Amino acid sequence: MSGGAMTKILVTGALGQIGSELVNELRRRYGRDNVLASDIRDDVGSAILESGPYKHLDCLNKKELIKTVQKFGVDTIYHLGAILSGVGELHPDLAWDVNMNGLKNILDTARDLKLTRVMVPSSIAVFGPTTPVDNTPQETLLRPTSMYGVTKVAGELLCEYYWIKYGVDVRGLRYPGLISYKTPPGGGTTDYAVAIYIDAIKHGKYECFVTEETMLPMMYMPDAIKAIIQLAEADGDKLRYRNAYNLAAFSFSAGELAASIRKHIHEFEVEYKPDYHQPIADSWPNSIDDTGAQKDWNWKPEYDLETMTVDMLTNLREMLGDEAKF
Ligand code: AKB
Numbered sequence: 383m384s385g386g387a388m389t390k391i392l393v394t395g396a397l398g399q400i401g402s403e404l405v406n407e408l409r410r411r412y413g414r415d416n417v418l419a420s421d422i423r424d425d426v427g428s429a430i431l432e433s434g435p436y437k438h439l440d441c442l443n444k445k446e447l448i449k450t451v452q453k454f455g456v457d458t459i460y461h462l463g464a465i466l467s468g469v470g471e472l473h474p475d476l477a478w479d480v481n482m483n484g485l486k487n488i489l490d491t492a493r494d495l496k497l498t499r500v501m502v503p504s505s506i507a508v509f510g511p512t513t514p515v516d517n518t519p520q521e522t523l524l525r526p527t528s529m530y531g532v533t534k535v536a537g538e539l540l541c542e543y544y545w546i547k548y549g550v551d552v553r554g555l556r557y558p559g560l561i562s563y564k565t566p567p568g569g570g571t572t573d574y575a576v577a578i579y580i581d582a583i584k585h586g587k588y589e590c591f592v593t594e595e596t597m598l599p600m601m602y603m604p605d606a607i608k609a610i611i612q613l614a615e616a617d618g619d620k621l622r623y624r625n626a627y628n629l630a631a632f633s634f635s636a637g638e639l640a641a642s643i644r645k646h647i648h649e650f651e652v653e654y655k656p657d658y659h660q661p662i663a664d665s666w667p668n669s670i671d672d673t674g675a676q677k678d679w680n681w682k683p684e685y686d687l688e689t690m691t692v693d694m695l696t697n698l699r700e701m702l703g704d705e706a707k708f
Pocket of ligand 1: 467570
């Protein structure tokens with residue numbers, strides 16, 4: 383599959399943070415009618431519902447999933463439907479059910495209907511307190527302490543199993559925290575780094591649920607979209623890892639992010655009030671070694687903290703209109 387080649391794509395969780403931007407790019411690349419967006423929500427007026435085919439779909443409903451794939455003639459699935467770390471810690475049973483059984487239904491469908499490819503995002507949440515925190519290697523200890531992380535490790539192993547056992551062409555990425563402006567924060571630990579921009583523009587202040595020193599690997603959404611499509615289109619023979627690739631762009635602490643916003647909104651204030659997200663953030667690395675992705679499929683990010691901040695502030699101010707006070 384490459385840009386312009388005939389393909390029929392199903393995107394699950396299409397109204398979430400990644401989906402809302404990925405669907406547009408896939409439709410631009412492969413044609414609007416070749417990308418079926420799906421989600422368990424039906425947000426009336428959402429651009430995704432207007433810009434091409436849309437189906438209400440719960441991945442836990444395997445019969446409906448198979449029917450949809452057959453009816454639309456899907457050959458490739460981008461499986462984005464998942465519960466993130468913060469919500470997963472509050473509702474661990476739900477996180478297990480959605481993240482594991484949803485993924486298994488997707489992989490079973492890909493195997494049984496002989497699909498061409500399945501793309502599955504993993505996360506830095508696969509790492510845990512015993513993982514080396516700096517420049518975390520591709521192959522290292524995976525002993526996460528969040529339910530979300532547990533499902534991501536098990537999910538990676540399941541993907542690799544389906545590749546080895548059944549030849550399902552599964553490809554995965556360990557996304558760092560993703561920052562974007564098109565959707566509201568969606569229950570992740572790294573989502574503080576989205577909310578902080580919105581509150582800076584609306585109120586000139588932000589109450590942060592991790593400490594000022596909390597350092598995490600992050601990435602701006604245009605790079606995240608570029609990465610998953612680049613991996614989907616990569617030569618399969620060159621891919622050494624079928625569980626998921628480490629992926630990096632830049633790292634910053636909450637205090638450094640606030641300082642980068644303060645360069646543009648001088649009066650911006652942050653109060654640090656760590657909550658249940660803090661232990662999750664503390665269990666994740668500071669920075670990631672992604673030389674595997676660089677070597678195997680030429681991965682290279684474009685944005686850094688400063689260029690991202692300028693782009694976030696510009697776009698959010700435009701989106702928020704009268705609500706933008708700073
Ligand atoms: C989260 O914080 O839960 C996600 C992630 C890092 O996977 N953004």
